[in-house]
Amino acid sequence: MVKEKEITKLSFEEAMDQLEQLVAKLEDGDVPLEQAIDLFQEGMKLSHLCSQKLEQVERKIEMLVEENGALSKKPFISAAEEA
Numbered sequence: 001m002v003k004e005k006e007i008t009k010l011s012f013e014e015a016m017d018q019l020e021q022l023v024a025k026l027e028d029g030d031v032p033l034e035q036a037i038d039l040f041q042e043g044m045k046l047s048h049l050c051s052q053k054l055e056q057v058e059r060k061i062e063m064l065v066e067e068n069g070a071l072s073k074k075p076f077i078s079a080a081e082e083a
Contacts, residue, residue, distance in 0.1 A: 019050065
């Protein structure tokens with residue numbers, strides 16, 4: 001298990017890798033209940049971290065759009081927001 005301070009220092013990719021490993025352990029079903037609860041809690045923290053990192057990146061993304069022959073910056077709009 002990763003300590004909470006260490007979780008916040010993980011990159012998105014590292015957090016996703018650890019989350020996938022935790023899910024695999026839980027799906028295996030060969031984990032005692034107490035350990036499964038701990039793994040679930042750690043997974044929720046990793047999931048939250050990944051979500052935060054994605055939101056940060058989304059805010060930074062800008063699309064270049066050609067309008068009237070000139071390039072202008074436009075904030076990123078996700079497919080979910082357009083619908």
